[in-house]
Amino acid sequence: MDPVTIAACISGASRAYNMVAKAVNAGREIEDTAQYIGKFFDSKEKILEIEKENQYGPKFLRGSSVEAQALEIQMAKHKTQQMEAQLREIIVLYGPGEAFYNEMMKTRRTIRAQRLAAAEARAKQKRLIIDGTLILLMTGGTMGVIFWMISLVAI
Numbered sequence: 001m002d003p004v005t006i007a008a009c010i011s012g013a014s015r016a017y018n019m020v021a022k023a024v025n026a027g028r029e030i031e032d033t034a035q036y037i038g039k040f041f042d043s044k045e046k047i048l049e050i051e052k053e054n055q056y057g058p059k060f061l062r063g064s065s066v067e068a069q070a071l072e073i074q075m076a077k078h079k080t081q082q083m084e085a086q087l088r089e090i091i092v093l094y095g096p097g098e099a100f101y102n103e104m105m106k107t108r109r110t111i112r113a114q115r116l117a118a119a120e121a122r123a124k125q126k127r128l129i130i131d132g133t134l135i136l137l138m139t140g141g142t143m144g145v146i147f148w149m150i151s152l153v154a155i
Contacts, residue, residue: 006050006076013043017083020090030095040087044080045112047073049119053126 016039023033051073091101 006047006072009043009046009050010076010079013040013047013080013083016040016043017087020087024090024094030091037087037091040080040083041108044084045115047076047080048112048116051077052116052119053123055120055123 016036019036020030020033020040023036024030054069054073088101091104092098095101
């Protein structure tokens with residue numbers, strides 16, 4: 001997990017949220033800001049994928065401490081949740097309404113579940129490959145040492 005990636009996600013979400021807020025305050029229709037709303041949710045989704053990869057990915061070479069990683073992820077989730085609550089108000093007040101927002105969230109939950117399952121599977125596969133490679137290298141090294149010692153004794 002890279003702190004720069006999380007910072008980029010927060011920055012992207014903030015930019016998208018600000019664009020929506022500015023456009024609506026300037027009198028534009030909420031429908032005209034759909035691409036920015038999409039970018040906001042893309043950034044938020046990336047944070048959740050990072051969390052899954054951190055949870056199920058390889059433990060080797062993580063970089064920062066567990067506490068630092070947890071803090072970065074939690075702060076990013078908290079900030080995007082606040083922005084999402086404000087976006088919800090904008091969509092409900094200036095857009096198609098509560099029913100539209102609820103239907104969008106229902107569809108979002110379905111898509112999110114699929115994407116997070118895929119992110120979890122990728123992280124587990126990456127962990128398996130790294131762990132398997134390390135085991136093979138250690139086994140090969142151990143066998144090499146054993147054969148070397150046998151060749152020393154045989155001389």
